[in-house]
Amino acid sequence: MKRVFSHLTVQPDLILLQNASEPFIDDNFFYVTGLDQGLFEGSTALLYPDGGLDLIVSELEAETAKHTDAHLHTYKKKETSNGLFQPQLASATTIGINFAGIAHQQFMKLLEQFPSKQFIDVSDAFTKSRAIKDATELAHIKRACHIADQVMEKIPELTRESLYEYELAAEIGYLLQKHGADKPAFDIISSFGAHTAEPHYTHGKTRLHRGDLVLCDFGACFKKYNSDITRAFIFGSPSKQQQDMYDTVLEAQEIGIETARAGINACDVHRAVSKYIEKSPFAGRFIHSTGHSLGLAVHDGGIGFTDECTDILQEHMVLTIEPGVYLPGIGGVRIEDDVLIKKQGVEFLTTASKAFRRI
Ligand SMILES: [Mn+2]
Numbered sequence: 001m002k003r004v005f006s007h008l009t010v011q012p013d014l015i016l017l018q019n020a021s022e023p024f025i026d027d028n029f030f031y032v033t034g035l036d037q038g039l040f041e042g043s044t045a046l047l048y049p050d051g052g053l054d055l056i057v058s059e060l061e062a063e064t065a066k067h068t069d070a071h072l073h074t075y076k077k078k079e080t081s082n083g084l085f086q087p088q089l090a091s092a093t094t095i096g097i098n099f100a101g102i103a104h105q106q107f108m109k110l111l112e113q114f115p116s117k118q119f120i121d122v123s124d125a126f127t128k129s130r131a132i133k134d135a136t137e138l139a140h141i142k143r144a145c146h147i148a149d150q151v152m153e154k155i156p157e158l159t160r161e162s163l164y165e166y167e168l169a170a171e172i173g174y175l176l177q178k179h180g181a182d183k184p185a186f187d188i189i190s191s192f193g194a195h196t197a198e199p200h201y202t203h204g205k206t207r208l209h210r211g212d213l214v215l216c217d218f219g220a221c222f223k224k225y226n227s228d229i230t231r232a233f234i235f236g237s238p239s240k241q242q243q244d245m246y247d248t249v250l251e252a253q254e255i256g257i258e259t260a261r262a263g264i265n266a267c268d269v270h271r272a273v274s275k276y277i278e279k280s281p282f283a284g285r286f287i288h289s290t291g292h293s294l295g296l297a298v299h300d301g302g303i304g305f306t307d308e309c310t311d312i313l314q315e316h317m318v319l320t321i322e323p324g325v326y327l328p329g330i331g332g333v334r335i336e337d338d339v340l341i342k343k344q345g346v347e348f349l350t351t352a353s354k355a356f357r358r359i
Helices: 002-007 027-033 058-065 077-082 088-089 102-111 121-132 137-152 165-178 193-197 240-259 266-278
Strands: 014-018 044-047 053-058 071-075 095-096 118-121 188-192 214-217 220-222 229-234 318-321 324-327 332-333 337-341 346-348
Touching: 002 102, 002 121, 014 027, 014 088, 014 102, 014 220, 027 044, 027 053, 027 121, 044 318, 053 058, 053 077, 071 077, 077 088, 077 102, 088 193, 102 118, 102 137, 102 220, 137 165, 137 214, 137 220, 137 229, 137 337, 165 188, 165 214, 188 193, 193 214, 193 332, 229 240, 240 318, 240 324, 240 332
Parallel strands: 014 095, 053 071, 095 118
Antiparallel strands: 014 044, 044 053, 188 214, 214 229, 318 337, 324 332, 337 346
16 A cells, blocks of 8 residues: 555655544555455554555454455454554654544554654545545445445335335345345435435435335445445326426436546536536525545545535546435435546446436
8 A cells, every 4th residue: 555655745654543443443444454344443554655564453353354465463452452563663753643534542542652753644645545446446336336226226116105214224225235235335315205305314204105206325335345326216206396306406417427527627527517506496405515535435535526626536536426406395306326537537337227217
């Protein structure tokens, strides 16, 4: 993982990543080790500019950690783990830390234990490095996308009058794993009717009725990499307003897809999409960004299709394109695909049907 060092202007002697307990686990631990199993609570990774890697892990996960070429050190008691890398730190003066991913308590312990060291923030270098996916990462993401596609295509078979939102969520979760996901990428969104107007509502005890919009937003996590797809359906026949919403969002997404390519400013994609919706009858009802980077994290940080992000799109970035419109009390539509940025445009990684399906 020398790439991380190449994004740093001030070179530390080494980079130290440390996990606390779930949920304070640093994704970068998996990024640098390539490990695709295990939890690694309390584990530490030391990265050197020459590409070397030391791992300090609990003996509980020593077997799992053997799937790397790292030098492995194991501890029995958590309190002794920092002592195990004292020799490696002895000759170092500057130590890179992911300030965005270390628990405050862990960092305070390091300061106390190694008072003469200078700790510098290397979080930006990880963000930049992770934005560009390598072949293995892409293969994992593609698989995660394919699994999510297969499940999305099954939604029409799963819905019926009076179905509960949580029942549909349970079916989706089951099918994701049955199709090869290690787990769902995030809490499954399966909302009906007015709830579809709440972008981050997940699911509850609402039943499905004729005329309801159905919004499904979920992803597969495969070997720690995620997909993220959204489709909207109609239970029965759409009203004119529902049809207009769907058509507007679909066209907005098409505009985003046509705009995105390597060399383009990320904000220009969002602006093109937003401009179209603002001229539609749904002006003011597009209330989030057009998309986000995707990878080890569902919101992979750094780059995104927002009004503020001025990063230039580069080949091998993976982002979502997901415009939506939301009418409080009535319902909402969002259509989301995952795309790989290429020189001339984008490659779709998710491909489930985008017809406004009557279910
Ligand atoms: Mn998304």
